[in-house]
Amino acid sequence: MVKATAGKAAKPTITKKTTKAAAGAPSQLNQSSRKGKRAWRKNVDIQDVEAGMEEMRAEERVIGKTLQATKDQDLFQIDVTGDAQIRKSLPRFSTSQLSSIKILAERSAVPAVFSRPSSTTASKKRKPLVSNEKKTRLLRIAKRPRKGPFNSVIDPTEFGAGSAIIELSEAVKNSGTYDAWAPPPPQEEIKEGLETVQKKSVKVPALSRVRDTIDVPAIIQPHQGTSYNPPVESHQELLLQAHGIEERRIRDAEKLAEVKEKIEAAKRDVEENNPAVASGMKLHEDIVGNEDDGESVEGEGDLPSKRLPPRKTQAQRKKAARLLAEKRELAERAARKRMLAAIPSAKTLRRSNARLTSVREKALMEKRTAEVDKIKQHGLAGRKLGKHKVPERAVVVQLGEDLSESLRALKPEGNLFRDRFLSLQQRALVEPRVPVLPKKHRSKIVEYEKHAWKRFDRD
Structure with missing residues (x-):
């Protein structure tokens, strides 16, 4: 291709043509020789023609037909008065409608191509000369093998005896009529007639x-005292709350340390008193034996030997039985006297007992109500479920000198993931757990x- 400019000598400018068309079809335009009709037709440049055809195809996909075939009345409209309903x-x-949904909503005006034949082509298809029933009857008369499902051969002597599926099963016929989640039908009570056994309906327990x-x-919502520039009253209130929690924790730790110290002191006392005996065991002093003389010498702390009581005579046994019978009779008289009194x-005892019972029930009801209110407001914080205890929410507060008073110098406090997991535990959505470190x-x-080092000379 040669271009010329005014006032200057024309210089040939060669533009290289691409070896690939815009529509995607390969072309051979870089061949210099075009001798003969075949070479001319093969190497001709038709990119502009293909681009025009692609534009026409795009118009046909959007509108349904090309703009050249569309009338002017369909393309243009002169509006003189205007339309108030437009x-x-x-x-x-709509902010809720996404761009992807808008793109998917745009469909082409050209109908889709179906692999199945349409109704018009099916109607033109020639109908069979012999129906299926007539063909089956003729095969049965001629005793020819009849093909069933999966190319199986049906025995004509046992027609319908399981050799092939002839009719639809009851499950297929009743499909879609049974609802597994529907409530059970009400049982009909038979007032007259013979006795019948009816299945009892199981009542689902209502568990709270x-x-x-x-x-x-x-x-x-966080406390007002957790702000980077909080009011003085809110900040002091949050500081006192954190101080109370820390004081309670220190008090519990001191109590635990005291209990441990008592246990250790008791162990030391036992070990000091009996150094040769293991801790936790107390044994009496054994009798020290004299091995030389073969005689046993009693220690100072030996227990006295238990003496057997002498046998009672017959008169003593009768006297003891008589005294026991008199004691029982006196005890029965005293019990009868107390009962009569x-x-x-x-009535007075019944009233006092009822009063005490009502007071006890009222206190128990108040305790349960307070417990339910606490669970309703704070969840399961501080309660033990299973092995572990649901932790309480920690009070995050900064001291007066640590407050930044500006967003630029603010430092993050706490952990959002830990707060979220703690909220799930307190709302009984996740069971309480403790972190397990690998x-x-x-x-x-x-x-x-x-063996070489086992045998050596010792000095």
């Missing part, structure tokens, strides 16, 4: 769940003493 017909802007009682939000005051596997070193 604003209602226009699609409204703790999760339904808890009314704790997933994300609790308590009969007039039975243990480092340590190989045990086994030492062997070689």
Whole structure:
């Protein structure tokens, strides 16, 4: 291709043509020789023609036909008066509709190509001359093998005896009529007639769940004192709250240390008193034996030997039985006397017992109500479920000198993942757990003493 400019000598400018067309079909345009019709037709440049055809195909996909075949009345419209209802017909802007949904909503006006024949082509198809029933009857008369499902041969002598599926089964006929989640039908009571055995309906127990009682939000609004520039009263209130929690923790730790110290002191006392005996065991002093003389010498702390009581005579046994019978009779008289004295005051005792019972029940009801209110407000914080205890929410507060008073110098406090996991535990959505750290596997070193080192001279 040669281009010329005015006032200057024309210089030939050669433009290289691509070896690939815009539509994607390969072309051979770089061949210099075009001798003959075949070479001319093969190496001709038809990229502009293909681009025009592709534009026409795109118009046909969107509109249904090309713009050249469309009339002017369908393309243009002169609006003189205007339409007040056009604003209602226009699609409204929707923030919920995604761009991907809008793209998928645009469909081509060209109908899709189906592999199955349409109804028009099916109607033109020639109908068979012999129906299926007539063909089956003729095969049965001629005693020819009849093909069933999966190319199986049906025995004509045992037609319908399991050799092939002739009709639909009952399960297929009743498919879609049974609902597994539908409530059971009500049982009909037979008032007249013979006795019948009816199946009892099982009543589902109504169990109260703790999760339904808890009314704790997933994300609790933070205290006003946790701000980077909080009011003085809120900051002091949060500091006192954190101080109380820390003081209670230190007090519990001191109590535990005291109990441990008492246990250790008791162990030391036992070890000091009996140094030769293991801790936790107390034994009496044994009798020290004299091995030389073969005689046993009693220690100072020996227990006295138990003497057997002398046998009673017959008169002593009768006297003891008579005294025992008199004691029993006196005890029965005293019990009867107490019972007769308590009969007039039975009403008073009943009233006092009912009063005590009502007070006890009222206190128990108040305790249960307070417990339910606490669970409703704070969840399961501080309660032990199974092995572990649900941890309470920690108070995050900064001291006065640590406050930044500006967002630029603010330092993050706490952990969002830990707070979220703690919220799930307190709302009874996740069971309480403790972090399990992986243990480092340590190989045990086994030492062997070689035989050469077992025999050596000692000085």
